[in-house]
Amino acid sequence: MPSGPDDLGLPGAPFDDANAITQPDAAGRAVGPVGGGATGDANPDVPAPHLELKRISKHFGATKALDDVSVRLFPGRVHVLVGENGAGKSTLGKIVGGVLAPNEGELLLRGKVVRFRSPLDALAHGIASIAQELAVVPELTAEQNVFLGAEPRWSGYVRRRELRRRYDALCDAAGFGVPPGAVVGRLRAAEQQKVEILRALARDAELIVLDEPSSSLGKDDVAKLRALIPSLRSRGMTIVLVSHFLGEVLEMADDVSILRDGRLVRTGDAAAETEESLVEAMLGRTLDRSLPERCPPRADAPAVLSVRNLRAHGVNGVSFDVRAGEIVALAGLVGAGRTEVAQAIVGTRRTLSGEVLVAGSPLERRTPRRLLDRGLAMIPESRKEEGLVLDRPVRENAALSVLPVLSRFGYVRRGLERRQVARVLERLDVRTSGADAGTRTLSGGNQQKLLFARVVLSAPLVLVADEPTRGVDVGARRSIHELVIELAREGKGVLLISSDTDEVLAIAHRILVMQGGRIVAELDGSTATEEELVGASLLDRDRAVS
């Protein structure tokens, strides 16, 4: 960051410009309360809302995503939207950001009815959204992305130095930054989102909608991103945060709105809420905190999956057993080699040496199909990219692994298929409008349960589940945990790969902690503490082993 005396004056220049541009808005804001007063019932003590959503409804075809929701967003406050997956919180965020238009109801920006035709239109009104799907140009640098389309120009040429000066000034003012010349596609997701936020700031946004990415970002990235919020708020910005992480979010929220099944449960001061009260309101019931008892595998239970000295790219000699009825977790930091082990086991990553035994017999040239035939099924890490065929109905996705059994001479016996699938969907409580519903229409949690339905149908001996609850709401997460425990109780071996410490501690019998492609520690799941687990993941390998 250049900070010489020469530079100090110059960074101010673009911001003087910016102020000049926002001046009418500031005036508008000053006039706001008067306008608000004109609408009648506004309490003079309460500031006029920055943006008011009045009786908003939104439906997609027959599905009602939002039903008569009214929320007020106050200036300079952090407003958090919470709810289960599919409750409509993202939809509401998108309506604020102009990504979606409501079917009914209206938006009042400082008391005036507005209608956003696009995110760009919303941005012209000072509202920017940072969405779950990143919208940066990966090939361009951070500064180029930030000023994309608004570059300082001199008859068609970009004034690079001026661009850099403005960028630095912007980072200074925001209180955070990204190296200006960094190619955005090579940055990690949290940094990319910083670029997006800077871009919003460069466009003089006053209200930012942050839809917290639940599946694409790791937990530490989410935390980094969230750390920016106080500095944004101190700039006087209004922030709408769509989030899954209740506890952390509650700390920084000023206001909170809870949604359930597209309806507003309540909206109000965050100080009045606790994590438990939020969960209860989101689910419409109190969440039973206790999971079913983990019953340990029988002492003589045979190993259903054995990995012997497995080496692959990112896997440096890993050996372990999973016994029938046992839940073994592979824990460790991102990049410790957990997913790599899973990939090497199922054959999607080339094995250099070592062997994998399913039910005691070694299996070479492993492919997902051969492993399935031997009794090893897998829940892949990313349900959308590696799990589901989104264009096909629920029924076909559930039956995909067991079609040979559901067919005769290659002809699919659809009656049998329908019965089996309906039964397993019912058992796993996958909420769909029917087995023929489009897979795309399911919420994240139900899509994940659908993957479990596929696995349950194939009746495996061992299940390898990679991040089975990522991007899933609390309710679905709970039922997936119950299901995994139940599967183990029925005698299946489970290899759980998870970066979620709570999850690992809650359901695993045995925890194998990985570092640098090796197993560095083994903990007993019933006695291990979070400190032990985190310690083992972080500590120097030699010390951890001793």
Next chain:
Amino acid sequence: MKSAVEEPLLPLEPGGPAGDGSRGYGAFGRRRIGDLRQSGILIPFIALFIVLSLTNTHFFTGTNLLNVLDQQASTLVAAAGETLVLVTGGLDLSIGAIYVLAGVTAAHFALVTNPTFAILLALLVGLAVGLTNGIVTAVFRVNSLIATLAASYVVIGIAGLATGGNIIDDFTHPSFGNFSRTVFLGVHTSTWVMIFVVVLLGFVLHRTTTGRYMYAAGGNREAAQLAGVRVRQVQILAFACSGVVAALGGVIDTSRVLSSPSVSNEGFGLAFAVLAGVVVGGTSILGGRGAMWRSVVGILFIALIANGFNLLGANPLYETIVLGVLLVAAVAFDSWTRLRQG
């Protein structure tokens, strides 16, 4: 794990709903949102059919309609194969070249040996090219557009070399024409063969495990593979089918007119016509979406336009323009529906 599903599934939770698991799921699922594309091509097809019936007395006659079907027999047969390839997530441009080489092979060997042998040999040629396409695409991971374009050049080259650029005629061996020109129940065998192939491949696509795997592989290759689908095998199979039926198309036409297709004219023409029809029908070039009936309606739709131009005496030069506009409209419609689903 063969009998896993035949056995009762994992025990249901005590007190949980048991018994008739099919409860609540009707035999026909509720229509999904955004199913505009379900009927997409049917409406314009029926509209065109009615307009032509009303405006021209010669249109809605058995002779004319059967004639249209007969003329389209080879195109429809090839389209059935192309549909499998597209659904699986590939693209087969070599069907025109296979059509030519198979026609040439059949025409030549019908002269020197007997028609049955000639036809079988032509189909084997198609199978060989199709398998090669499949292996190059699935195993060596060459983009199928490029792989089959390359195959087209090679195959047309071979056909050109074999014939010296001439057309082989079988007028001296009219028995070869029996394959297409025999009339059964008032309809040419070429049409019967076409119906058989379309129904057979439609059955494979919509009612068998193979068809399911094709949709899965085309819809999400990665997921299909991890779910235990042998994706490569399915892809190779689709290309092999496409090769055989494209060859069958060549045999049908060669037998119908008793002379081999022209090497210079029809190499790419058929591939484009088939692709246009299949895509206009609503099968996606991005894989994973489509249906056999769509291809049939799409091809016939284009055929009706041609037939209409012919019957109404309109300038046939406009025909290709209309076709081009239609094609873009169909693909734009596909993109639009995808966009709406987000």
